[in-house]
Amino acid sequence: MxxxxxxxxxxxxxxxxxxxxxxxxxxxxxxxxxxxxxxxxxxxxxxxxxxxxxxxxxxxxxxxxxxxxxxxxxxxxxxxxxxxxxxxxxxxxxxxxxxxxxxxxxxxxxxxxxxxxxxxxxxxxxxxxxxxxxxxxxxxxxxxxxxxxxxxxxxxxxxxxxxxxxxxxxxAWQIGIQSAQITSITQDPAWQGGDYHATGSSPDAGLAAARRLAHLTYRGELEIDERFGTSPQSGENPLGPFRADDQRFAVQSYLEHQGKKLTERFDAACYVALTEALNRHxxxxxxxxxxxxxxxxxxxxxxxxxxxxxxxxxxxxxxxxxxxxxxxxxxxxxxxxxxxxxxxxxxxxxxxxxxxxxxxxxxxxxxxxxxxxxxxxx
Incomplete structure (x- = not known):
């Protein structure tokens, strides 16, 4: 039924x-x-x-x-x-x-x-x-x-x-880019061999990094460039004398936002399992x-x-x-x-x-x- x-x-x-x-x-x-x-x-x-x-x-x-x-x-x-x-x-x-x-x-x-x-x-x-x-x-x-x-x-x-x-x-290209996403997660210290669910921590940093990589393959180069080009994130300066994590191009901020959104709604181990399934397709x-x-x-x-x-x-x-x-x-x-x-x-x-x-x-x-x-x- x-x-x-x-x-x-x-x-x-x-x-x-x-x-x-x-x-x-x-x-x-x-x-x-x-x-x-x-x-x-x-x-x-x-x-x-x-x-x-x-x-x-x-x-x-x-x-x-x-x-x-x-x-x-x-x-x-x-x-x-x-x-x-x-x-x-x-x-x-x-x-x-x-x-x-x-x-x-x-x-x-x-x-x-x-x-x-x-x-x-x-x-x-x-x-x-x-x-x-x-x-x-x-x-x-x-x-x-x-x-x-x-x-x-x-x-x-x-x-x-x-x-x-x-x-x-x-x-081979898809397996390569998807394997890089998996590695981003499994190399996060919070991964704990995949057994993190009852530990109070999760590999959010790895999952967010994986999503940033993935999102660049989900969207077109033309669209990303038209939206962001080389513009800095508002109030930040990525062209200073030293590189700094808090001085970003606008596209960096956008990708970080996409990564954070996914960590709030998806499980890292499930992301690994499904991405591996795509590798085996x-x-x-x-x-x-x-x-x-x-x-x-x-x-x-x-x-x-x-x-x-x-x-x-x-x-x-x-x-x-x-x-x-x-x-x-x-x-x-x-x-x-x-x-x-x-x-x-x-x-x-x-x-x-x-x-x-x-x-x-x-x-x-x-x-x-x-x-x-x-x-x-x-």
């Missing part, structure tokens, strides 16, 4: 065995939904499963407020929008900050997880809610990686997919390589990229579009904002999402295509 509209609901899914063979005991996944379910939970229905990005949560109507709601692109008068919190996060789903079955925090005992592990846990949560199929899965960044894995792990459960601002696998692993895996996808999939994305450059979405077994459409967000454009450029995303919804009502679903091929019955 789906939770009451807008309410946070935690779904117990039992033990989860990770791709690497570890066990997460008594796991749970948090979920919210908006709009009423129409159709059959195990058949044709109106469920849109929305996947959040790295530090996102189940409040999709907040971080995508221009997109989700009555009369909007994801019209909750017509569609049942469901959003889960990823395994490993700190917004209701089991992660390093959650209570272990022994009563303490999981901490360092929480195993390394992959994007596939997140999707397996999410599928188990939908099972527990009685949902066997969804009309579409859609998400950006880490949410886009999860969407891709849905089409490969559970193609019979997904009719359509929308993959935004992500690649088929982590590039590779849809070709165990499937004969990237292109073979992508070609095997029958689910009609729309791909969206951002022309100024530093983190997931547009050529990575072009690679997806050239190799997907069933490309529904390709779209480009044109914005100086960079990677975060899919969260910021509301007008462009509205047009893209309305087009995606229209296409899902015209093109045969992956399930119909597979049935026609005799791969499985409808």
């Amino acid at each position: 789906l939770p009451s509209e807008g309410d946070l609901h935690t779904v117990a899914i039992g033990d989860v065995t990770t791709e690497a063979g570890a066990t997460i005991a008594d796991a749970a996944i948090a979920v919210r939904r908006w709009g009423e379910l129409r159709g059959e939970p195990d058949g044709e229905n109106n469920i849109l499963l929305v996947e959040h990005a790295l530090t996102g949560d189940t409040r999709a109507d907040d971080w995508w407020c221009e997109i989700i709601g009555p009369g909007k692109a994801l019209d909750t008068d017509r569609w049942c929008v469901v959003c889960t919190n990823a395994l490993g996060s700190c917004y209701g789903s089991t992660g390093p900050a959650s209570e272990h079955p022994d009563g303490d925090a999981w901490g360092s005992r929480f195993p390394a997880i992959s994007i596939r592990d997140m999707v397996v846990a999410e599928a188990a949560a939908l099972d527990a809610l009685g949902i066997g199929r969804v009309h579409a899965v859609l998400g950006g960044s880490m949410g886009g990686a999860r969407t891709l894995e849905w089409t490969l792990l559970y193609p019979e459960r997904v009719s359509y997919a929308l993959v935004i601002a992500v690649s088929a696998r982590a590039s 590779d849809v070709g692993r165990g499937r004969g390589g990237l292109n073979k895996a992508l070609h095997s996808i029958n689910v009609p999939t729309m791909v969206v990229g951002v022309d100024t994305d530093i983190l997931y450059p547009y050529h990575q979405q072009e690679h997806l579009s050239r190799n997907l077994g069933n490309l529904l459409a390709m779209a480009k967000l044109s914005s100086p904002v960079g990677h975060d454009a899919f969260l910021v450029e509301a007008r462009q995303m509205d047009r893209i999402l309305r087009n995606f919804i229209a296409l899902t009502e015209q093109a045969p679903s992956g399930r119909e295509i597979a049935a026609a091929r005799g791969e499985y019955a409808i």
Whole structure:
């Protein structure tokens, strides 16, 4: 049974065995939904499963407020929008900050997880809610990686997919910049091997440093330079005879603000767990390589990229579009904002999402295509 509209609901899914063979005991996944379910939970229905990005949560109507709601692109008068919190996060789903079955925090005992592990846990949560199929899965960044894995792990459960601002696998550059973020946290003395949750201190300095690095990859070089250039922070002088931490350029102050904001709402160990999962993202692993895996996808999939994305450059979405077994459409967000454009450029995303919804009502679903091929019955 789906939770009451807008309410946070935690779904117990039992033990989860990770791709690497570890066990997460008594796991749970948090979920919210908006709009009423129409159709059959195990058949044709109106469920849109929305996947959040790295530090996102189940409040999709907040971080995508221009997109989700009555009369909007994801019209909750017509569609049942469901959003889960990823395994490993700190917004209701089991992660390093959650209570272990022994009563303490999981901490360092929480195993390394992959994007596939997140999707397996999410599928188990939908099972527990009685949902066997969804009309579409859609998400950006880490949410886009999860969407891709849905089409490969559970193609019979997904009719359509929308993959935004992500690649088929982590590039060496992405692993490098993300590993630097992890190291910023794990080298903080307050990290304490990942077992800091009951000590009264936490690696906030490391998490803030990680966020400063990450934020530079989330935003475009053009936008950052246009906003700040070489301007000093008001009342400070970064051009004095000696460098000083309290004499900053405006961009330094901005990034420090972004880092502080994250420490107030997110757990450092969860940030490490999710970032490591992004490092392990590779849809070709165990499937004969990237292109073979992508070609095997029958689910009609729309791909969206951002022309100024530093983190997931547009050529990575072009690679997806050239190799997907069933490309529904390709779209480009044109914005100086960079990677975060899919969260910021509301007008462009509205047009893209309305087009995606229209296409899902015209093109045969992956399930119909597979049935026609005799791969499985409808």
